Amino acid sequence: MKTPLKITIAFILLAAALPANAYFVTYKEQYYRLFHLHYIQYPDDSMENIYWLEKAMKADFANPLYALALIENEIQYEKYRYLFNMHINIKLTEQYLFLGNKWNKRKAYFYNAPWKEQNLESLETAETCFRTAMYYWDEAKEWAEKAGEKRFRFINLQKIQFWEDEVFRMENGSLDYGKTIRRELTLLQKIREKFQEM
Numbered sequence: 001m002k003t004p005l006k007i008t009i010a011f012i013l014l015a016a017a018l019p020a021n022a023y024f025v026t027y028k029e030q031y032y033r034l035f036h037l038h039y040i041q042y043p044d045d046s047m048e049n050i051y052w053l054e055k056a057m058k059a060d061f062a063n064p065l066y067a068l069a070l071i072e073n074e075i076q077y078e079k080y081r082y083l084f085n086m087h088i089n090i091k092l093t094e095q096y097l098f099l100g101n102k103w104n105k106r107k108a109y110f111y112n113a114p115w116k117e118q119n120l121e122s123l124e125t126a127e128t129c130f131r132t133a134m135y136y137w138d139e140a141k142e143w144a145e146k147a148g149e150k151r152f153r154f155i156n157l158q159k160i161q162f163w164e165d166e167v168f169r170m171e172n173g174s175l176d177y178g179k180t181i182r183r184e185l186t187l188l189q190k191i192r193e194k195f196q197e198m
Contacts, residue, residue: 031056046099053092069159079152083163086143092136093177100129108194123192137177144170
């Protein structure tokens, strides 16, 4: 084979291997689309979701044309940003709860005494996850308070109605991860004390 023909074949093979529709992920909305729930949530899955959600928290919003809801004016865009940040914080709270539950021990069985130190380390990891979840829950409540202001009451962003429902549920107390986290931390402390007594 002649050299130019080898180069042409190599170029064709290389061009076929590259994805044609690749783009850089730079905006909150793009990072949020990378978040996904798994049928069985393994720790690696939670950590992957936490990574994408935390990247979304740090990123800028896309142009309102590319928002996840129809935005027609500045006040709608302001509400959209508050709802988006609230929703991201709720999802981070959930992911840290999932992650913490993987290390949390529900009972201190007597036959686990030989692995007391490992169980205490596991409980320490779970506590860190729960406390981080509480941080994100507090952030979510702050964003929900902003999104629930009176001036936004009659603005309905239909494509993200679920996010507006989250604000309502937080206001009436039917969505309260703070209560769940406090309960988990109390249980974790009781289990820790039982392991320490072994």
